[in-house]
Amino acid sequence: MQEYLKLVKNVLKNGVEKADRTKTGTISLFGTQNRYNLAQGFPLVTTKKIYFHAVVVELLWFISGNTNIKYLVDNNVNIWNEWPFEIYKKSKEYQGEDLSTFVEKIRTDYQFADLHANLGPVYGKQWRNFNGKDQLKTLINNLKNDPDSRRHIISAWNPSEVEDMALPPCHTMFQFYVSGDRKLNLQLYQRSGDIFLGVPFNIASYALLLILISKEVGLEAGEFVHTIGDAHIYLNHIEQVKEQLTREPKKLPKIKIKDGIKSIFNLTPEDIVLVDYEFHPRIKGLVAV
Structure with a gap:
């Protein structure tokens, strides 16, 4: 996961100290982009242990529309x-x-x-019922029937319901793109990214979503492009990210989806298996609420 470490270095080097809603304080950099090629392996951070079970469960929770x-x-x-x-x-x-x-x-x-x-009308609600529109089912149908469209988009940012959410969506909009070699690619725009705690989780979550949607529509997963607005490291996470930079990344793991699974809407956590995950020890850090 050199690409993730590149992001960490970029924010540390070019970010500025900035106040934030939680009053913790951050080093913040506006406008970053990193690319993760899934042909090279599943982009799960290896310089600390990531609780992959939580990635899977949360994503299936989103897909179900549950809040x-x-x-x-x-x-x-x-x-x-x-x-x-x-x-x-x-x-x-x-x-x-x-x-x-x-x-x-x-x-x-x-x-x-x-x-x-x-939590109010957060991610799952917007994915499956954005003012009455099931964005996820529409997206899958359109990818199957009009793969070259430029409108394969899902938005979690619903201005009419943001104030009713326990936390307005950080990962706000994502777009799928079918490349000339018929691979499915995904770009996420994330308005706010907690580099130490949140972003490794977000990378894994949307890379997994790309794999699941690719399987659903019969395409090969290509590249996950991660664009962040306010990319920040909380001041109480500085030592933790610096420790990660001293660690040598390990070989990326792979994802296996159990045979016989027909639909993204019927998956259980047990159907998604992480294979050959090697990692450095966990590094703790407090979440800013």
Whole structure:
């Protein structure tokens, strides 16, 4: 994953210190682009361990159109817990619970989860029901029937519903492109990218989406192009990214989709297998909420 390390170096070298919504502070660089060729392997960061199970579960959650984190919690994925918890703490029902107690209530109490585990109309809602339009099914149908169109686009940024979201979408719009050699390529525009925690996850997620859509429409996965608006490293992650730069990247893993799977809409986490993932030890860092 030299391309990811190149991004880290670019932000450290050319970014400027900037205040942010979380009051953590960042080194920020506006307008970056990196390209990941899937023929070279699956672009999962190897200079620290990435929890790939969470990548898979979250992506299938998006694809399903679900916006309640109970599905994530039930599958031992906790990457979204902080946002509904912050909302819950401001409600009349809050009784001083800590985050772990809040998550356990979501796991065991369906009524509590219905009331307090929904993030509002975030990614899955927009992918599958953008003002009544199922963008994902439309995209797949159009790729099959009009592959050379320049309109293979999905937007998660819905101005009429942004204020109702627990967190407005960071990865806002993506476009598919069928190249002359009939490979399917994907470009993501991400308005905001947390280089240490979020971006390695986003790279893996959209590379996996490219593989799944390619399989669905009968094309070979080509290149994932990642464009970021505000690419930033939080000030409390500086040492962590510098440590990554001292580590030698390992060989990229591969993705295997189990045989017999007919549709992207019927996949389970067990159907997607990561093969030959070698990695350096995990590096911890606090998420800025």
